[in-house]
Amino acid sequence: MAEADEASKPLFAGLSDVSISEDIPVEGEITVPVGSPSHDDEYSTLDEPVKETILRDLKAVGKKFGHVMYPKKSTTLLRDWDLWGPLLLCVTLALMLQGGSADSKEDGGPQFAEVFVIIWFGSVIITLNSKLLGGTISFFQSLCVLGYCILPLTVAMIVCRLVLLGGTGTASFIVRFIVVVASFGWSTFASTAFLADSQSPNRKALVVYPVFLFYFVISWMILTFSPSHSDGATDTGP
Amino acid sequence: MAAVDGLQFQEFDDAENLLVANRDATTISIGDPNEKPTNQRRSLGNSPREEDDDLLGNADSDKTELLAGQRKSAAFWTFEYYQKFFDVDTYQVLDRIKGSVLPLPGKNFVRLYIRSNPDLYGPFWICATLVFAIAISGNISNFLVHLGQPQYHYMPEFRKVTIAATAIYSYAWLVPLALWGFLMWRNSKVMNIVSYSFLEIVCVYGYSLFIYIPAAILWIIPIEWVRWITILVAMCLSGSVLVITFWPAVRDDHRKIAIATISAIIILHALLAVGCKAYFFDAPQIEVPGLSGSIASGNGTVTAVKTH
Numbered sequence: 114m115a116e117a118d119e120a121s122k123p124l125f126a127g128l129s130d131v132s133i134s135e136d137i138p139v140e141g142e143i144t145v146p147v148g149s150p151s152h153d154d155e156y157s158t159l160d161e162p163v164k165e166t167i168l169r170d171l172k173a174v175g176k177k178f179g180h181v182m183y184p185k186k187s188t189t190l191l192r193d194w195d196l197w198g199p200l201l202l203c204v205t206l207a208l209m210l211q212g213g214s215a216d217s218k219e220d221g222g223p224q225f226a227e228v229f230v231i232i233w234f235g236s237v238i239i240t241l242n243s244k245l246l247g248g249t250i251s252f253f254q255s256l257c258v259l260g261y262c263i264l265p266l267t268v269a270m271i272v273c274r275l276v277l278l279g280g281t282g283t284a285s286f287i288v289r290f291i292v293v294v295a296s297f298g299w300s301t302f303a304s305t306a307f308l309a310d311s312q313s314p315n316r317k318a319l320v321v322y323p324v325f326l327f328y329f330v331i332s333w334m335i336l337t338f339s340p341s342h343s344d345g346a347t348d349t350g351p
Numbered sequence: 352m353a354a355v356d357g358l359q360f361q362e363f364d365d366a367e368n369l370l371v372a373n374r375d376a377t378t379i380s381i382g383d384p385n386e387k388p389t390n391q392r393r394s395l396g397n398s399p400r401e402e403d404d405d406l407l408g409n410a411d412s413d414k415t416e417l418l419a420g421q422r423k424s425a426a427f428w429t430f431e432y433y434q435k436f437f438d439v440d441t442y443q444v445l446d447r448i449k450g451s452v453l454p455l456p457g458k459n460f461v462r463l464y465i466r467s468n469p470d471l472y473g474p475f476w477i478c479a480t481l482v483f484a485i486a487i488s489g490n491i492s493n494f495l496v497h498l499g500q501p502q503y504h505y506m507p508e509f510r511k512v513t514i515a516a517t518a519i520y521s522y523a524w525l526v527p528l529a530l531w532g533f534l535m536w537r538n539s540k541v542m543n544i545v546s547y548s549f550l551e552i553v554c555v556y557g558y559s560l561f562i563y564i565p566a567a568i569l570w571i572i573p574i575e576w577v578r579w580i581t582i583l584v585a586m587c588l589s590g591s592v593l594v595i596t597f598w599p600a601v602r603d604d605h606r607k608i609a610i611a612t613i614s615a616i617i618i619l620h621a622l623l624a625v626g627c628k629a630y631f632f633d634a635p636q637i638e639v640p641g642l643s644g645s646i647a648s649g650n651g652t653v654t655a656v657k658t659h
Contacts, residue, residue: 223509244430245437246472315440323476330483337490339506 174198181261181303191254191307199260203232206267209274210334223334235327236260243308243320250311259324262304266328269296270335277340289336297332301325436471436550444473451558454591460558461551461596469550474557478523481560484567485519486512489631492571511631522623523560527552530597533612537604545599555596559589563624570632578632582624590617 158166174197207228223231240255273289305321312320425431450464490508531549538546566585570578593616601609
């Protein structure tokens with residue numbers, strides 16, 4: 114014990130007269146950055162034309178659409194998350210799903226606000242669920258992935274509307290059914306490919322099931338969409 | 352420094368061997384909790400309440416008491432506080448669902464499956480699935496019932512989802528709250544062996560609703576007697592799980608209060624099922640025969656419980 118004290122004494126005692134310039138050569142500059150970075154070095158995005166700003170964001174959104182349509186395990190969707198794409202898809206879907214006007218005595222299809230709330234509220238709940246189960250994904254990343262994976266369902270909605278223009282018979286129902294089921298599977302598969310890595314393997318099914326339920330409900334809304342101007346019941350025939 | 356001999360590890364005999372010497376000694380066995388304590392009690396001749404030990408789950412109470420104390424407690428405004436209610440794996444959730452559907456006569460759902468780890472994942476997502484299952488099945492069933500009628504225009508009837516959600520979530524949260532309050536109040540009057548925490552009761556109720564999901568899908572079939580049989584079977588299964596769970600908690604109370612509590616649990620469970628069926632699924636006939644049929648079925652279930 115006493116030896117340790119003596120060994121430490123010269124170590125600390127000599128600190129007061131250590132002069133770095135004699136023992137260790139030091140080189141370099143120390144400057145404090147004053148003010149904003151100079152405009153010569155960085156391209157400030159405030160100065161660019163508006164068209165470029167919009168195009169850059171649109172390109173990012175478009176690139177992510179491509180990632181959703183061909184889901185492979187890439188981290189681009191997670192790394193550069195943005196919520197423009199989900200907003201665009203959600204508004205499009207809600208506009209197209211909007212039920213008829215309130216002239217019928219019974220309640221019709223979902224209104225714009227209902228679809229909007231379901232999509233966003235559902236995404237928030239699924240994200241909270243994933244985080245509570247111990248997932249490593251961040252809140253907005255998860256919202257981004259869930260929102261972008263609605264793209265196949267939006268495409269299915271457009272296809273269904275086009276098919277409905279041709280009539281509401283059994284054939285159109287079968288075509289719509291197949292399209293909706295295919296896009297439901299695609300959405301679930303795409304979002305699972307992005308989200309499943311962030312969970313421990315014991316709980317993967319617990320995280321995937323709410324996603325499955327979410328897309329199932331949206332697919333159901335798409336499949337049962339009936340245009341308000343149709344005259345008479347859906348004649349499915351014998 | 353201390354003597355080295357005193358640090359040698361001493362082997363202690365098994366509990367049974369020690370008890371041979373001194374019958375009244377208290378021994379604690381920390382080993383395989385499923386086997387040793389029950390052997391201990393059987394050797395002490397404690398047989399009249401033997402089956403109750405399994406019911407109360409005292410077979411592994413040592414282990415659960417130990418583990419319960421190790422959980423760290425966070426403040427209720429932090430995220431970690433709520434994370435401990437989602438500390439379940441997939442197989443645990445599946446086990447609990449299985450336990451809620453298959454009532455085993457001697458096994459208590461709470462002690463056997465929940466074991467001081469109540470989760471909110473099961474109740475929340477089972478209720479969500481049930482809401483959508485009822486709404487979607489109701490929609491399909493109405494469509495099938497009115498098939499071929501030219502004046503029927505198909506409506507998705509979206510508003511019913513909100514009503515279903517309100518009804519089911521209030522049942523899953525308010526009834527456990529009332530039951531927990533009632534049990535706490537009775538606990539202060541009469542000393543009960545078993546008391547459940549609020550979350551455990553929520554857990555039991557949430558998982559007991561699982562049986563209604565396949566029942567709701569079967570209600571699509573527009574034949575009345577199929578629907579009533581489905582309700583009866585579902586109610587018997589999940590109702591018996593509830594009865595087996597809550598019977599130990601009210602057993603030591605006055606006879607009338609115990610019976611009244613158990614009957615109230617069953618009647619509320621039946622009311623939920625019958626109410627959902629009546630509201631969301633158009634009967635192929637007029638509504639009135641269905642209502643009188645529901646009262647008869649409710650009474651029949653209560654008397655069936657009493658005779659058991």
